[in-house]
Amino acid sequence: MKTTLNTLAVLAFAATAAMADTNTYQSIIGDAAKIQRDAEAISGHLKAKAPDADAVKTKSTDLNKDIQSLRADLTAFEATNPSLTVEQKKHWELVKTKAELLLIFSDAKSRLLDSSDVQQNRSKLRAFSDGIAKRAQMLQQTAKKLDR
Numbered sequence: 001m002k003t004t005l006n007t008l009a010v011l012a013f014a015a016t017a018a019m020a021d022t023n024t025y026q027s028i029i030g031d032a033a034k035i036q037r038d039a040e041a042i043s044g045h046l047k048a049k050a051p052d053a054d055a056v057k058t059k060s061t062d063l064n065k066d067i068q069s070l071r072a073d074l075t076a077f078e079a080t081n082p083s084l085t086v087e088q089k090k091h092w093e094l095v096k097t098k099a100e101l102l103l104i105f106s107d108a109k110s111r112l113l114d115s116s117d118v119q120q121n122r123s124k125l126r127a128f129s130d131g132i133a134k135r136a137q138m139l140q141q142t143a144k145k146l147d148r
Helices: 002-046 053-079 086-115 122-146
Strands: none
Touching: 002 053, 002 086, 002 122, 053 086, 086 122
């Protein structure tokens, strides 16, 4: 009886840990989807010949919040030290690399947005936004592979 209860406790703990990992995977994927959505919205605003600078800055603020959420989820995932297979470890390294590239593009876009006129650097800002959206999409695809 005692062995059965111990076994059930271990299985319940393992199931909880697996569920926590799955929730973290889903959070990372969700954050990447929000980042992609916000970056595409910024790019859409910048397509206009006279873009609305306030709308671009508002969406940029939303994008930065989503990126902070992604950073927190990546840190939380690493803090749990999940047991990953060799294949999952490879995908995790790719997730970290893609997230880092995403952060670099976002920081460059933010610096450009803060230091200059939106209209003057519309094409550069749009290129950064398109790059962020593409990398966020790639991050989603790679993060989905972790959940296998």
